[in-house]
Amino acid sequence: MRLRLDIGYDGTGFHGWATQPGLRTVQQELESALHVLLRDEAAPRLTVGGRTDAGVHARGQVAHLDIAPEQFEKVTPRRVNGVLARQDATDAVVHAIREVPDAFDARFGALRRRYEYRLRDLASRRDPLSARFTAELPVELNLDAMQQASDELLGLQDFTTFCKAREGATAVRELLCFDWRRSEDGALVARIEADAFCHSMVRALVGSVVAVGSKRIEHAELLRLRDRRERSSRFTVMPAHGLSLEEIAYPPDHELEERAEQTRARRTELPSEINAGE
DSSP states (O other): OEEEEEEEEOGGGOSOSSOBTTBOOHHHHHHHHHHHHHTOSSOOOOEESOOOOTTOEEEEEEEEEEOOGGGGGGOOHHHHHHHHHHTTOTTEEEEEEEEEOTTOOTTTTOSEEEEEEEEEOTTSOOOTTSGGGOEEOSSOOOHHHHHHHHHTTOEEEEOGGGSOOOTTOOOEEEEEEEEEEEOTTSOEEEEEEESOOOTTHHHHHHHHHHHHHTTSSOHHHHHHHHHHTSOOSSSOOOOGGGEEEEEEEOOOGGGHHHHHHHHHSOOOSOHHHHHHTO
């Protein structure tokens, strides 16, 4: 049977989600706790919805796990969290566990992923209680200019300029939302939502818009950089600790299999490019 796990964690003490030899990761801590509960010689394997980088946080991470039906009662949030506490891993928590159809795939079945990025500029009052989750910049930012620049990045595009290259991977994504607001505590907060993200894309997008808000670059230059489709030193990738994965959305159960098939059909071209070649 297949289980869905809803997970949160403070990424400060983790070297990202994915298991890495000799490093503490979220996946390693959770799979270790599951191994204790299941008492299974074969280590349980989690498939995750969003592989967060080192230092990135999550409130809405999702993973799935396949177990034997007779093991179901052993895997509850209370029991998993109890083992995590004994492992001194209270910076990770399992909010919920439930059975899902076999067609549910935490990674390929997702419709969209939503992140939040928090930062403080010179106009913001510093807050030591939120410093672990908020980047600080020694400049004053123009929020209106940042929103205008963010709006111009929306849509289905090739985001190679904003991605750390991986061989054989595509950077074609659909950016659905990139909205800014100033929170009650004075921080600038970005809501960034897309069907999927490539490696370092969210932090690079924020960095590019911050460059516009600080007058380092103009809107027109940002668009030229986007269309050039190559990494640039004209803006920086923002620090990991300001980023949090807030939500991963999935379709109704009867559409899960179709969605996974669509996602696995890797996009390599934009619609305009396809039409231009016909």
